Amino acid sequence: MTRALRRRLAAFLHRHAGVRLSLLLSAPMLWLGVAYLGALAALFLSALWSTDTFTGDLVKEVTWANFQELLTAEVYRTITLRSVGVAAAVTLIDLVIAFPMAFAMAKLASPRAQRWLVIAVLTPLWASYLVKAYAWRVLLSSDGVLGWGYGLTATVITLSYLWLPYMILPIYAGLERLPNSLLEAAGDLGARGWRTFRTVVWPLAFPAVIAGSIFTFSLSLGDYITVKIVGGRSQLIGNVVYDNIGAAGNLPFAAAVATVPVVIMLVYLAAVRRTGALENL
Amino acid sequence: MSDPAVRLCGLRKSFGGVHAVTGVDLDIADGEFFAMLGPSGSGKTTVLRMIAGFEAPTSGTVELGGADVTRLAPFERDVNTVFQDYALFPHMDVLGNVEYGLRVKRVPRAERRGRALAALASVRLEGYERRRPGQLSGGQRQRVALARALVNRPRVLLLDEPLGALDLKLREEMQVELKSIQREVGITFLFVTHDQEEALTMSDRVAVFNEGRIEQVGTPAEVYERPATAFVASFVGTSNLISGEAAQAVLGKEGTFSVRPEKLRVAALGDPVDGAEHSATGTVSEVVYAGPATRFVVELDAGGRLIALQQNLQVSSMDVTGLRGTRVRLVWQRRHEFAIVP
Ligand SMILES: Nc1ncnc2c1ncn2[C@@H]1O[C@H](COP(=O)(O)OP(=O)(O)O)[C@@H](O)[C@H]1O
Ligand SMILES: [Mg+2]
Numbered sequence: 001m002t003r004a005l006r007r008r009l010a011a012f013l014h015r016h017a018g019v020r021l022s023l024l025l026s027a028p029m030l031w032l033g034v035a036y037l038g039a040l041a042a043l044f045l046s047a048l049w050s051t052d053t054f055t056g057d058l059v060k061e062v063t064w065a066n067f068q069e070l071l072t073a074e075v076y077r078t079i080t081l082r083s084v085g086v087a088a089a090v091t092l093i094d095l096v097i098a099f100p101m102a103f104a105m106a107k108l109a110s111p112r113a114q115r116w117l118v119i120a121v122l123t124p125l126w127a128s129y130l131v132k133a134y135a136w137r138v139l140l141s142s143d144g145v146l147g148w149g150y151g152l153t154a155t156v157i158t159l160s161y162l163w164l165p166y167m168i169l170p171i172y173a174g175l176e177r178l179p180n181s182l183l184e185a186a187g188d189l190g191a192r193g194w195r196t197f198r199t200v201v202w203p204l205a206f207p208a209v210i211a212g213s214i215f216t217f218s219l220s221l222g223d224y225i226t227v228k229i230v231g232g233r234s235q236l237i238g239n240v241v242y243d244n245i246g247a248a249g250n251l252p253f254a255a256a257v258a259t260v261p262v263v264i265m266l267v268y269l270a271a272v273r274r275t276g277a278l279e280n281l
Numbered sequence: 282m283s284d285p286a287v288r289l290c291g292l293r294k295s296f297g298g299v300h301a302v303t304g305v306d307l308d309i310a311d312g313e314f315f316a317m318l319g320p321s322g323s324g325k326t327t328v329l330r331m332i333a334g335f336e337a338p339t340s341g342t343v344e345l346g347g348a349d350v351t352r353l354a355p356f357e358r359d360v361n362t363v364f365q366d367y368a369l370f371p372h373m374d375v376l377g378n379v380e381y382g383l384r385v386k387r388v389p390r391a392e393r394r395g396r397a398l399a400a401l402a403s404v405r406l407e408g409y410e411r412r413r414p415g416q417l418s419g420g421q422r423q424r425v426a427l428a429r430a431l432v433n434r435p436r437v438l439l440l441d442e443p444l445g446a447l448d449l450k451l452r453e454e455m456q457v458e459l460k461s462i463q464r465e466v467g468i469t470f471l472f473v474t475h476d477q478e479e480a481l482t483m484s485d486r487v488a489v490f491n492e493g494r495i496e497q498v499g500t501p502a503e504v505y506e507r508p509a510t511a512f513v514a515s516f517v518g519t520s521n522l523i524s525g526e527a528a529q530a531v532l533g534k535e536g537t538f539s540v541r542p543e544k545l546r547v548a549a550l551g552d553p554v555d556g557a558e559h560s561a562t563g564t565v566s567e568v569v570y571a572g573p574a575t576r577f578v579v580e581l582d583a584g585g586r587l588i589a590l591q592q593n594l595q596v597s598s599m600d601v602t603g604l605r606g607t608r609v610r611l612v613w614q615r616r617h618e619f620a621i622v623p
Pocket of ligand 2: 322325326327
């Protein structure tokens with residue numbers, strides 16, 4: 001490109017903010033549109049197909065049979081409830097651990113200590129997921145250090161450990177943005193620690209808590225590896241999807257099961273939206 | 282006499298190696314409008330924060346109304362603060378902000394509402410009860426912060442550069458308003474500013490801060506007309522110092538002396554000088570015409586320079602600008618010159 005042309009292009013872009021914005025956003029929009037929403041649509045579409053019982057071939061005719069089975073069979077309802085329970089427990093545990101940690105990081109630590117603490121929270125993310133899950137398998141095994149054995153509790157513990165940074169970091173960022181003078185103002189007006197927390201810190205950090213909970217909740221809901229490693233015989237939604245893709249070779253049913261966490265997340269987001277937390281995100 | 286509203290004794294504060302406050306002793310009387318004036322970094326905010334309880338002194342004590350509160354938490358002290366950034370709670374409306382302190386103190390609902398509305402009325406914010414802080418202008422936020430503090434009827438109100446974020450016109454309006462509110466409620470106001478004009482126009486007394494200590498305490502007139510140190514002379518108003526050999530030659534005495542620019546009369550070389558006056562000859566090096574007055578910079582024959590401010594009673598810019606380079610005699614009353622600590 002010649003210099004003059006380049007300059008004319010730059011001037012054009014400068015004058016047309018809309019064009020500039022759409023050029024900048026085109027790559028992410030394309031990604032969102034094609035890769036993400038497209039995949040979701042494909043997922044939903046294939047959930048309406050079925051497989052031939054004898055040959056195992058894909059039958060590309062629309063049928064609601066998969067969803068019917070999903071809604072009527074007792075076992076799937078139990079697994080769904082169990083998965084939601086696990087995700088909720090993981091979110092709650094992470095919140096209880098993360099909030100005080102994030103508060104100490106953002107408001108009590110010196111700027112130097114703050115940097116180190118952020119790095120300390122991030123480092124576990126550099127290690128492989130499998131390594132960490134197997135480390136917990138060793139810890140939890142009945143002849144291991146903790147020796148609590150495998151099962152749902154072990155799954156919740158391991159998932160809470162794995163997703164904790166995803167809860168700490170948004171809350172840390174939210175509290176970091178909260179001006180210290182607001183906490184001082186509450187104290188100045190007579191509020192003690194707990195009251196300041198309840199009336200100032202918590203309401204203002206709530207959007208960050210929601211952001212963190214979306215991570216921990218959805219990551220837990222989609223997990224199928226941890227539960228295989230430390231879950232004993234327990235099954236979660238993720239396992240059902242995985243088993244139907246692999247062993248059973250029933251891709252349409254796997255797709256139908258996979259829509260369940262998507263729907264649950266949509267319901268969760270809608271519920272969160274009603275609290276108004278998303279507006280301040 | 283009753284105990285002072287605030288008494289600071291030997292107050293010091295260091296942050297690691299930084300000595301922010303290096304020994305402050307101060308009494309502030311009940312009902313006073315008191316200003317702490319000083320350049321940025323001179324320790325004013327740190328003193329205010331130690332009175333509010335946000336910062337613990339390294340040594341020294343803070344007394345409020347005769348009681349030692351040095352070790353008490355902010356919520357145990359009968360003071361309230363108007364923060365520099367106002368620190369309004371963004372998730373509460375104006376009424377929620379103003380009622381906060383009363384709610385914490387479990388004031389019954391009806392009384393709470395009544396007092397909050399009265400406080401909002403006193404800062405002329407009726408009708409804004411349901412607005413969020415984000416929907417207010419800077420001046421309105423400032424007044425909400427004031428109402429939120431005043432509604433608690435503290436013994437002392439602390440204000441940290443409360444007008445700093447406002448534009449000039451609004452600032453001048455709020456200066457008058459703050460003063461009249463203080464007169465109305467009768468609460469002691471302790472007010473931090475780096476703006477000497479603001480300190481002089483608003484306060485009953487001023488403490489001038491420099492490098493963590495107080496250089497002078499006095500009424501605005503005392504601080505302005507009789508600065509105790511060279512720092513005060515230069516920070517409050519224009520520094521006009523005669524020292525060393527010039528002092529010997531012009532005044533016939535040792536030391537450093539200060540005369541304010543508006544006390545100097547620019548006269549012709551041969552003009553008579555009476556016994557109550559002093560004078561010095563020199564050359565005009567600069568003339569600045571500024572509408573109502575003109576500023577003359579005069580290099581003294583004896584050494585040093587003085588600035589003289591003359592009202593433009595009869596003259597216009599055409600007359601004065603031609604005076605650059607001429608020789609003049611500066612004349613002043615002896616009672617307007619003061620010895621200061623260099
Ligand atoms: N929390 C702090 N940590 C370290 N140094 C501080 C702290 N607060 C104030 N200082 C230092 O103390 C000195 C006085 O500050 P301050 O009281 O804010 O002055 P002023 O309000 O007069 O501008 C400054 O040098 C400032 O950098
Ligand atoms: Mg300050």
